[in-house]
Amino acid sequence: MLKISGWSLIRAYTILVYVFMFAPIAVVIVLSFNPEQFGCFPMKGFSLRWFAKLAQNEPILHAFKNSLILGSLTAVISTAIGILASMAFVRYEFPGKNTLNTLLLSPIMIPEVILGVALLLFIRWLQQPKSFLLLLIGHVVLTLPYVLLIVQARLVGIKIEYEEAAKSLGANAFQTFKEITLPLLTPAILAGMLFSFTISFDDITATLFWATAQNQTVPVKIFGMLRNSISPEINALGTVMIILTIATPLLAGYLSRKLARGS
Amino acid sequence: MQNETWKPWALLGPALSAVFFLLVIPVFFIVVYSFWLRAPTGADIPAFQFGNYAKFFADFFYPSILIRTIRVSLETVLLCLVMGYIPAYFFYRSKTRFKSILLLLIMLPFWISFIIRTMSWINILGDTGLINHFLLKIGILSDPLGMLYNEGSVLMGLIQYLLPFMILNIYVSLEGIDKSLLEAARSMGCTEWQAFKEVTLPLSLPGVSAGSLLVFVLTAGTYLPPMILGGPGNEMIANLIFKRVIGTLDWPFGSAISVVLLTLLVIIVWTYNRYLGIGQIFKSLQ
Numbered sequence: 001m002l003k004i005s006g007w008s009l010i011r012a013y014t015i016l017v018y019v020f021m022f023a024p025i026a027v028v029i030v031l032s033f034n035p036e037q038f039g040c041f042p043m044k045g046f047s048l049r050w051f052a053k054l055a056q057n058e059p060i061l062h063a064f065k066n067s068l069i070l071g072s073l074t075a076v077i078s079t080a081i082g083i084l085a086s087m088a089f090v091r092y093e094f095p096g097k098n099t100l101n102t103l104l105l106s107p108i109m110i111p112e113v114i115l116g117v118a119l120l121l122f123i124r125w126l127q128q129p130k131s132f133l134l135l136l137i138g139h140v141v142l143t144l145p146y147v148l149l150i151v152q153a154r155l156v157g158i159k160i161e162y163e164e165a166a167k168s169l170g171a172n173a174f175q176t177f178k179e180i181t182l183p184l185l186t187p188a189i190l191a192g193m194l195f196s197f198t199i200s201f202d203d204i205t206a207t208l209f210w211a212t213a214q215n216q217t218v219p220v221k222i223f224g225m226l227r228n229s230i231s232p233e234i235n236a237l238g239t240v241m242i243i244l245t246i247a248t249p250l251l252a253g254y255l256s257r258k259l260a261r262g263s
Numbered sequence: 264m265q266n267e268t269w270k271p272w273a274l275l276g277p278a279l280s281a282v283f284f285l286l287v288i289p290v291f292f293i294v295v296y297s298f299w300l301r302a303p304t305g306a307d308i309p310a311f312q313f314g315n316y317a318k319f320f321a322d323f324f325y326p327s328i329l330i331r332t333i334r335v336s337l338e339t340v341l342l343c344l345v346m347g348y349i350p351a352y353f354f355y356r357s358k359t360r361f362k363s364i365l366l367l368l369i370m371l372p373f374w375i376s377f378i379i380r381t382m383s384w385i386n387i388l389g390d391t392g393l394i395n396h397f398l399l400k401i402g403i404l405s406d407p408l409g410m411l412y413n414e415g416s417v418l419m420g421l422i423q424y425l426l427p428f429m430i431l432n433i434y435v436s437l438e439g440i441d442k443s444l445l446e447a448a449r450s451m452g453c454t455e456w457q458a459f460k461e462v463t464l465p466l467s468l469p470g471v472s473a474g475s476l477l478v479f480v481l482t483a484g485t486y487l488p489p490m491i492l493g494g495p496g497n498e499m500i501a502n503l504i505f506k507r508v509i510g511t512l513d514w515p516f517g518s519a520i521s522v523v524l525l526t527l528l529v530i531i532v533w534t535y536n537r538y539l540g541i542g543q544i545f546k547s548l549q
Contacts, residue, residue: 006455007356014353017346017426021372024383024423027393031386041396085278092271100275104282109477109532110290111484113501114521117508118289121296121518141285144278202376205486205501209509219378226378226491230385238379245374 025242032235050236060237063221067201070132070217074139074200075193081140082147082192083185087177089148090155091163105145115141116209130212138210142203143196150195154188155181194252198245290525297519307515315519325503329523332500335414335489336482339421340475343429346422347474351433352463366434369427381420381491388416388492412494420488425481429474436470437463469539476535480528500524 035047054060088094089101107115119138123130158181166176182189204219211220218241225234297315300308319325354366372380387393390407398404410416440463448458486501493499500520508517 010349010353010356014350017350018368020346021369021423021426023387023393024380025372025375027386028379028383041391041393081277081281084274084276088271088274092274094268094271100279103287104278107282107286109480109528110286111480111501111524111528113484113486113504114290114293114525115286117504117517117521118293119285120508121292121514122285122289124514125292137281137285140281144281148278198374202378204378208486208505219376222376222378222382226382230382230389234382235386238376238383241376241379245376246371249374 028235028238029242032232032239034232034235036232050232051240054233054236054240057233059216060218060221063216063218066132066215067217067219070135070139071197071201073136074143075197077136078140078143078147078196079151079189079192082144082151083189086148086151086155087181090152091160101148104148107141108145112142112203112205113209116206119206120209130210130215132215135207135210135215135217138206139196139200139203142206143199146195146199147192150192151185151188154185158184190252190255194249198248202241202245293518293521293525296515297522299515299518301513301515315516316523318516319519319523325520328498328500328503329527331498332483332524333527335417335421335497335499336479338414338418339425339482340478342418342422343426343478344471344475347426347429348433348471351430351437351467351470354430354434355437369430372423372427377424377487378491380423381487384416384419384423384492385411388419411492412497414493414497416492417488417497420492421482421485424485424488425478428477428481432474432477433467433470436467436473440466472535472539476532480532483528484524 030043031041032050033046033048034041034043035049036044085104089097115138119134119141120130123134128134162180162184163176166180167173171179201217202219203217204223207217207220208223211217216224218237222234222237225231296307298311298313300310300312300314302308350369354362357365359365385392388410389395390409390411392411394410395404395407399407444462444466445458448462449455453461483499484501485499486505489497489499489502490505501524504517504520504524507513507520
């Protein structure tokens with residue numbers, strides 16, 4: 001009897017934690033359909049008014065385009081670099097391996113404010129202006145650790161015997177990588193790209209340091225809009241971003257399953 | 264393992280040079296710059312003096328922000344522990360078919376825009392927000408309750424951001440516990456609670472400490488929640504850095520504050536690594 005009630009308390013507690021975690025997300029979505037002038041309760045009906053307004057907001061559309069380009073480029077570069085480094089860490093022995101691995105993972109633990117100031121200071125010393133390139137290299141550093149974690153975990157699971165078998169049958173290193181390792185790594189590559197895209201797309205703190213008026217991303221734009229007050233337009237934009245960031249991994253999961261079945 | 268010694272270095276080349284040129288050297292620059300002098304006009308003057316640090320510790324204003332940062336970080340760790348342990352334990356013991364979906368759901372906020380999640384607390388806690396609207400409607404309140412722009416609302420944003428890290432860390436270490444240990448304890452006459460207290464809880468402590476470190480470090484460097492959900496009295500050290508660097512363009516002083524924050528974190532991570540080992544943290548992030 002005691003055990004059952006103890007367990008149901010645990011379950012109820014867990015449900016409450018979920019409510020806490022999802023309340024802010026749910027509220028954004030609900031309020032984005034409120035036709036009222038101010039983005040707040042009570043709900044006065046259901047309307048797509050703010051989404052329509054959003055679709056005509058040139059600066060936001062521009063920021064969206066920026067974010068998409070930045071996120072995609074970050075994902076490609078970061079994953080490419082990350083795969084090479086992961087191969088080194090998992091497939092080879094060399095001095096200082098653990099130290100270097102920790103060094104490459106360290107951006108996770110370093111506050112973004114510090115990364116932001118540091119890179120900006122460096123760029124200033126080189127007398128380079130803030131640019132899209134600064135955002136791109138910054139985002140690569142921010143996302144690289146996550147790619148390393150994902151790809152290394154997967155690579156450990158791929159038996160080295162497959163690669164050795166290919167080599168003993170006469171394949172060179174590049175052929176082995178292309179024909180054996182790469183296909184087996186595909187899920188990890190997709191996950192790494194997805195993760196780095198999302199991190200780049202959502203990043204705000206470091207990006208606030210690096211962005212210029214011309215290179216604003218969506219979160220930076222939202223940050224600027226928040227200075228006035230919460231407008232219903234921000235809630236609508238939030239809903240779009242929530243749907244986008246949830247739909248992308250689902251879509252990728254679906255695609256990778258389909259790819260796996262196809263091959 | 265292959266023994267061509269140049270190959271791993273060739274593979275590591277791009278990643279290492281990215282981190283070296285974009286992280287190691289720039290952070291070294293912060294340290295150098297923190298000793299420089301700010302010129303009233305024009306470029307900052309290279310120097311080696313401790314004026315920027317002296318300014319930071321000159322009176323109680325700046326150290327109090329540092330102390331507040333540490334206090335808020337500890338509060339966040341504590342609240343994440345209180346809110347996170349039970350759900351992690353639930354995942355560990357639950358036999359529900361939906362376990363993987365539930366775990367996925369707790370990861371979901373990772374994917375959702377940080378600024379949207381943070382800003383939405385205004386929708387909930389604000390004067391016209393969800394809670395006040397509800398309380399006014401059922402007549403408990405006659406005037407809206409001011410719940411926003413204080414330490415409490417900052418903590419809400421911080422917990423919402425960091426709780427998944429804590430839950431995952433604890434869950435990973437709970438999953439690693441050999442279940443036969445629990446059966447042994449039970450068969451020797453322990454009650455459920457005793458078995459938990461004597462076996463499960465101690466064995467989950469590596470996850471608890473790894474989660475706590477991660478949450479502490481991430482809170483101590485946080486910028487957004489105090490900025491959006493806090494008032495003037497809730498500023499944390501990252502906000503100070505941003506204001507000095509981007510706001511007043513005082514690069515040497517901003518660098519010195521960054522070094523103070525970095526030193527604090529390095530001391531904490533180093534101590535942790537020395538006694539507990541850092542590996543656990545990256546394990547849970549996979």
